[in-house]
Amino acid sequence: MSKKINKVVLAYSGGLDTSVILKWLQETYGCEVVTFTADLGQGEELEPARKKAEMLGIKQIYIEDLRETFVRDYVFPMFRANALYEGTYLLGTSIARPLIAKRQIEIARETGADAVAHGATGKGNDQVRFELTYYALNPDIKVIAPWREWQLTSRTALIEFAEKHQIPVAKDKRGEAPFSVDANLLHSSSEGKALEDPWHEPEEFVYQRTISPEAAPDKATYIEIGFEKGDAISINGERLSPATLLTRLNELGKANGIGRLDLVENRFVGMKSRGIYETPGGTILYHAHRGIESLTLDRGAAHLKDEIMPRYAELIYNGFWFSPEREMLQALIDKSQEHVEGQVRMKLYKGHATVVGRRSPKSLYSLAHVTFEADQVYDQRDAAGFIKLNALRLRLLKRGRG
Secondary structure (H helix, E strand, C coil): CCCCCCCCCCECCCCHHHHHCCCCCCCCHHEEEEEEEECCCCCCCHHHHHHHHHHHHCEEEEEEEEEHHHHHHHHHHHCCCCCCCCCCCCCCCCCCCCHHHHHHHHHHHHCCEEEECCCCCCCCCCCHHHHHHHHHHHCCCCCEHHCCCCCCCCCCHHHHHHCCCCCCCHHHHHHCCCCCCEECCCCCEECCCCCCCCCCCCCCCCCCCCHHHHCCCCHHHHHHEECCCEEEEEEECEEECHHHHHHHHHHHHHHHHCCCEEEEEECCCCCCCEEEEEHHHHHHHHHHHHHHHHCCCCCHHHHHHHHHHHHHHHHHHHCCCCCCHHHHHHHHHHHCCCCCCCCEEEEEEECCCEEEECCCCCCCCCCCHHHHCCCCCCCCHHHHHHHHHHHHHHHHHHHHHH
């Protein structure tokens, strides 16, 4: 190794890949390893990760519940922007990486570590997201990406390494897994193996977070979501913390078959990939937020938000959460949300989340102006001059060019 590493903070799940990485770091670099496992609502018991790290001789083990931080400081700011990558993807994996990487850098500072490591492969987006965050927060940190260094290039090789070093391997990890799953409180994603052919419809067993729309109840569920400054704060009048609220929306979305997405996307590294995403609560929240904005945002502000949204979403997808341009766009987005408050009534039915009612004390909707009945506030004759002025250049163009 060209660089001497004394201590490294590893983003550690306790699964096969990161357990092998842990041992590989010890052997290859001869360094002390600190493990960091974040609870972002992935729905898995985290204590086995602690036990496995202890078994491998780790003295400094960090396991932290970051669900509230994740939703409050990452998911909600992103949803204020109505961010969709390539028009459909709600960025569930993308938004989790900067929080994990940020905490790794903080732990490195706390423990005196001079390096950080992750388990992302050299083909995907996550390596970029982790490492851009590392360098943005500590320009001098050393980064170890085992998948770009080692010779363990297959699942079989990983299992053989694990067995050689007496690392426990879960039975479902023996042989080739049918697909790879990543999950947090916002979503789950499934990729690879059985899903690699974009022509084949995924089997029902692929789905982790939702029942099929066909199996959803025949009766619609109605809920009311309250908003303040662009963030959801309550369901049916009950005020909830950010993580609790998203958890509740996930339950409602799951039960009604909401939030499935079968997507072929363009990775930042250049290739296309096919993924199955499930974002039940996030899908409800997205539509509800747009519903309350429709009442409370001025047309110019709303249209400007829609114009910058693809750029904002792309920055998050590509790993630039801690970039000056994302922070500048966030300031603009947050300014737009100052008066986005009120309630939205949602109808949840067989895969669909539909806005069926909205109200706000800051509403810009004027029934007096839009009514088809007689009114005292709008002179329809004013429209003639408005149209003539907007038509002037078109008339001159036609006259000048025949």
